[in-house]
Amino acid sequence: MTDTESGADWALPDDLEAVQTALIEWYEGDHRDFPWRRTEDPYEILVSEVMSQQTQLGRVVEAWEEFTERWPTTAALAEADRADVVGFWIDHSLGYNNRAKYLHESAQQVEQEYDGEFPTTPDELQELMGVGPYTANAVASFAFNNGDAVVDTNVKRVAYRAFSIPDDDAAFEDAAADLMPEGESRVWNNAIMELGGVACEQTPNCDEVGCPWREWCDAYASGDFTAPDVPTQPSFEGSxxxxxxxxxxxxxxxxxxxxxxxxxxxxxxxxxxxxxxxxxxxxxxxxxxxxxxxxxxxxxxxxxxxxxxx
Structure with a gap:
């Protein structure tokens, strides 16, 4: 499968359905158990996505559980004192304080502008304060099974190594869209990010975790596991x-x-x-x-x- 529209010289395997099935079965057979993967509540998923933007997932779990217990709904968060929400963010070292402020404002929008019902599409979700394209798509995918293919650093690394997709944003977007089975954004986006997070890390763990794409993977065949540079976060200390x-x-x-x-x-x-x-x-x-x-x-x-x- 070659992207003829853009003229890019890359191709996905001919047996694409087998590639898709292998990944989904691998993910459903065993994956990291995060609490937000057990819910389809858009509010709880939004909280997890905002918290995860600058914090390792292992540390997010405790903060997410405490946050959703203290403010279990958009209505509860909307009524909260903003200083308390920002204070929670600081106390749990969750990154930029603006994200707490925006999360609080987005809860107020859901209550005041949407009568307490979350919008369901990526475009509609971007109307919420502080919700960009990636977060909107993640919420649409995981809460409503209504998203597009996620393209994050992990997905780019997987596509670059497995199928020699060039280091080009348009190529990554096209490849990710072609890879995702239609109507399966919830399981697919979770699965491919899991693949990048546990098997296809910067130092790959192909055999250790039984990567389901080894038989199709160009990097596994060649032994060349180079990948696009991964952006580093600026130092927090003294910032x-x-x-x-x-x-x-x-x-x-x-x-x-x-x-x-x-x-x-x-x-x-x-x-x-x-x-x-x-x-x-x-x-x-x-x-x-x-x-x-x-x-x-x-x-x-x-x-x-x-x-x-x-």
Whole structure:
């Protein structure tokens, strides 16, 4: 199967149905048991997808269980204090705090704009705050079996190695769409991501986990397991993201603080006129203010004050 429309020189195996069956049977026979794989609730799946964007799946499990127990529905989350939701995110080291804010806002949208019923298609789901194409497609796939083929880093690695798909986004999209059996987005997208996550990692485990595609895989036949570079996350320690979290965490405790007092509480090298001083902290607070998380009050006769927005 060659992509003749784009002129790309690549082909999938002729016995595509056998390829599809082999992967689905491998996945259904044994796969990692994450709690969100046992539900078709779109809210619970959305929470898992947002949490997983910057956090290893093993660590997401505990956070997901606690989050969905505390706020079990979109209605419960929509009524929650945003500072509490952001605080939960910080306490569980779940990455960018904006994701908590957007998740809270998306729950409010579902309740207010959709009468508590989730939209069901990828395009409709993208109308929710902070939900991009990948997350929308994942929710549509896993909750409603109504998605397109997922194309993430794992899927690209699998396609590149197994079928020599070129390192080109359009080629990966076309190959992923051709590989997925029609109307099977729920099981297929789970299965192919599982394949990339446990068998076709950067260091492959083909024989150890019984990769179902060994008989078709170009890399397995040649022994050449090179793959497109995997993007690395920027270091969290000392990052702007880390100090955003410290600001929110400190203001949750004190509610409001003068800016210099806040500065000394979030970093030991804070000096008002230094490299990491008022100008740096004001910029950080202005970003948080734009995100609707804090209020920065520039007093005329005293020091500026930062307050947690409620």
């Amino acid at each position: 702007r993201r880390q100090f955003r979290g410290r600001v929110i965490g400190t203001l949750r405790e004190y509610d409001e603080l003068e800016i210099d007092t806040l500065g000394h509480r979030i970093r030991v090298d804070y000096t008002p006129d230094g490299e990491y001083g008022r100008e740096w902290l004001t910029g950080l607070l202005s970003d948080l203010e734009d995100d609707g998380l804090v209020d920065l009050e520039m007093e005329t006769e005293s020091e500026p004050v930062a307050r947690l927005r409620r």
